[in-house]
Amino acid sequence: MAKAKRTLKWQRDPEGMRLRILEAAKQEFSAHGLAGARVDRIAAKAGANKRMLYYHVGKKDELYLAVLEGAYEKIRNEERGLDLEHLDPPEAIKRLIEFTWNYFLRNPEFLSLLQTENLARAKHLKRSTKVKSMHSPFVEMIRTVVRRGVESGDFQVAVDPVQLYISIAALTFFYLSNSATLSVIFGRDLLAKDAKEERLAHMVGLVLAALTGRSAELFDMVKAPKPRVPQHQPV
Amino acid sequence: MAKAKRTLKWQRDPEGMRLRILEAAKQEFSAHGLAGARVDRIAAKAGANKRMLYYHVGKKDELYLAVLEGAYEKIRNEERGLDLEHLDPPEAIKRLIEFTWNYFLRNPEFLSLLQTENLARAKHLKRSTKVKSMHSPFVEMIRTVVRRGVESGDFQVAVDPVQLYISIAALTFFYLSNSATLSVIFGRDLLAKDAKEERLAHMVGLVLAALTGRSAELFDMVKAPKPRVPQHQPV
DNA sequence: GGAGAAATTAACTCGTTGGATAAATACTGT
């Protein structure tokens, strides 16, 4: 056969393979946790042989850490584009909340990975040098917004930026990461479209009201579109 | 031997055994998750034979569900003793936050169990009939507090009690359940004594400020050195 | 067109683990 080169049994593509492995691993680890994840399933999902995981990344633990680091890298990169400096302080906080909320909605595996890692008490993350370095700029970004808010009189109190960020992450993260059990015990579908809108309004209202001290208007402002329908039919 | 009954190879104590098994299982499941938990370790920790688990409770899944139900039962029982009706609304909310926070601090396994169950998307909890029934009274309790607050003029807005409770749980739960990774990325020990006190102050301030619209005073009130001891041993 | 390196497949090892079976031991009522 001169020109029609015989169909190959497999293609070579080290870079692509590595990416497919990491993507498959992300799915698997977020769906089943570290212990529950199956190396063979990852291989299958990546359209690869099990041996490839060890060849391109490493053993299960190392694979897991690589996935985790990649996840952090991704969110911090996107956060960098938030550009809160040019918004007036309440608007900046609102945008930060909305971004965080939407990011978690768009990347549910990130939530699962963090939960998994916390169940392991960050044992793996502690060994990572990469991750520690990329958070201070973000904190400074928030600190600046708060300072500006206090100076302009928009905010009543100079809250610690780390506390504020943890609170924003808490309100969004917890609702989504625990929506399964919460939905069961409260007898509501917390992931329904309406419920999510209501939640976003609640969170923005809560945080801005606390910072500015103008609860009523703020709650109403964001709450406007959806008057209510507080479902409430547990048992 | 008539009186000095020869030392027995083992004592019979079905009730005690069952409790020891459940306790050991709680430890194991919260420490390693569902997939990571080892049946043999549970047996060992309970000072029992592996066969006992199957005899007294059931297979791994059933054991896990039993532990989970027990955990919910325990917290709801304690919450029942909160008695928020007799406090003025802001004080009632403050007590609710403090109780939740302290409960989570005292029962870290509860946090882990919930995380694990949410990673499984509440697959097991959905099969439980017991759990669903015990939450509406609690929601009503909060609803009443909010209504009273609005009527007395203390609160500026009639927030949905479920949203409010989820927010309180979020602020407390997330901080503790994710303290491992947060401590790493922010380079602070979030479980240090000072950090915990600061966090409690922040959360109470945030929520009360949002509800009452008097940020500054409230933040200062709770942020002060140590006005009083909010310890509050529930039940 | 061939040698050596890189990438991929196939097959195997070996400890672990959930669950099962059968036998032994303690307790109860009579």
Add this chain to the structure above:
DNA sequence: ACAGTATTTATCCAACGAGTTAATTTCTCC
């Protein structure tokens, strides 16, 4: 003290799963 039942121990095993070894296929560069 004896029979029957409840509780506990002692083994066993088949399946699984992580990681390894060795062979096979493709690529590159000369």
